[in-house]
Amino acid sequence: MTTALRTRIKFCGMTRAEDVAAAVALGVDAIGLILVPGSPRALSLSQAVALRASLPPFVASVALSLDADPADAQRSAATLRPTFWQFHGSEAPEDCDRIGLPYLKAVPMAQPEDAAAFAARYRSASGFVLDSHVAGGQGGSGRRFDWSRIPADLGRPLVLAGGLTPDNVFDAVCAVRPYAVDVSSGIESAPGVKDGDRMRAFVAQVQRADAILRSA
Numbered sequence: 361m362t363t364a365l366r367t368r369i370k371f372c373g374m375t376r377a378e379d380v381a382a383a384v385a386l387g388v389d390a391i392g393l394i395l396v397p398g399s400p401r402a403l404s405l406s407q408a409v410a411l412r413a414s415l416p417p418f419v420a421s422v423a424l425s426l427d428a429d430p431a432d433a434q435r436s437a438a439t440l441r442p443t444f445w446q447f448h449g450s451e452a453p454e455d456c457d458r459i460g461l462p463y464l465k466a467v468p469m470a471q472p473e474d475a476a477a478f479a480a481r482y483r484s485a486s487g488f489v490l491d492s493h494v495a496g497g498q499g500g501s502g503r504r505f506d507w508s509r510i511p512a513d514l515g516r517p518l519v520l521a522g523g524l525t526p527d528n529v530f531d532a533v534c535a536v537r538p539y540a541v542d543v544s545s546g547i548e549s550a551p552g553v554k555d556g557d558r559m560r561a562f563v564a565q566v567q568r569a570d571a572i573l574r575s576a
C-alpha cells in the first residue's frame with residue numbers, strides 16, 4: 361500500500377455545533393456522530409442530522425453504531441446520509457453490506473484475535489478502525505492497546521484509535537504510520553465536551569509527525 365503524505369484525522373463523538381466548527385477550522389478530515397445508546401456521546405438522530413448539516417464540503421461525516429438492529433441502522437442511514445457508516449460491534453459482514461453506504465469496521469484489539477483474518481471476513485469494508493475494545497464492547501474508553509500487534513498490511517486503510525491524546529499521537533503516527541487517527545475522549549474536557557486547546561494540540565502533533573516522516 362502507498363504511504364500517504366499526511367495522516368488523516370477523525371474527531372469522533374462530536375455533540376456540540378461549536379466543537380464541530382472548531383474541528384472544521386482546524387482542518388480535520390472527518391467527524392464522528394455516535395448513535396450508540398448509553399454512550400456519553402450518544403446523539404438522537406435529529407441531533408446527528410443537525411451536526412451533519414453544519415459540515416462544509418469535503419469534510420466527511422461518520423455515523424457510528426454498535427450492534428444496532430440492521431433495519432433500524434438502515435433507516436437511520438437513509439435519514440442521516442453520512443459519508444461513511446462505522447460498525448463498532450459484532451455485526452456480521454452481510455449486515456454491514458446492507459447499510460448501503462461505504463463503511464468502516466472496528467476491530468476489537470483487546471483480545472488476541474488475528475486482525476488480518478478479521479479483515480479478510482469484511483471484504484467490502486472501506487477501512488478498519490483498530491480500537492482497544494473487546495468484541496461487542498464500547499469504544500471511547502481512552503485506553504490504548506499494544507500497537508506491536510498491528511499486522512503489517514491489512515490490505516485496506518488502517519485507522520488507529522484507542523486512547524490517543526495530544527501527548528501520544530506523535531509517537532503513534534511515527535510507530536504505526538496509519539492512514540488516519542481517530543480520537544474521542546483524548547480531546548475532551550468532559551465526556552462529550554471537546555476541548556479547543558486539546559483539539560488544536562492533537563492536530564499540531566499529527567502534523568509534526570507527518571513533517572518528520574516526509575523528511576526522513
Ligand SMILES: O=C(O)c1ccccc1N[C@@H]1O[C@H](COP(=O)(O)O)[C@@H](O)[C@H]1O
Nearest residue numbers: 399499500501502522523542543544545
Ligand atoms: O466514543 C464513544 O462513546 C463510543 C461509544 C461506543 C462505541 C464507540 C465509541 N467511540 C469510538 O471509540 C474510539 C476510541 O475512543 P477513545 O479515543 O479511546 O476515547 C473513538 O475513536 C470512537 O470511534
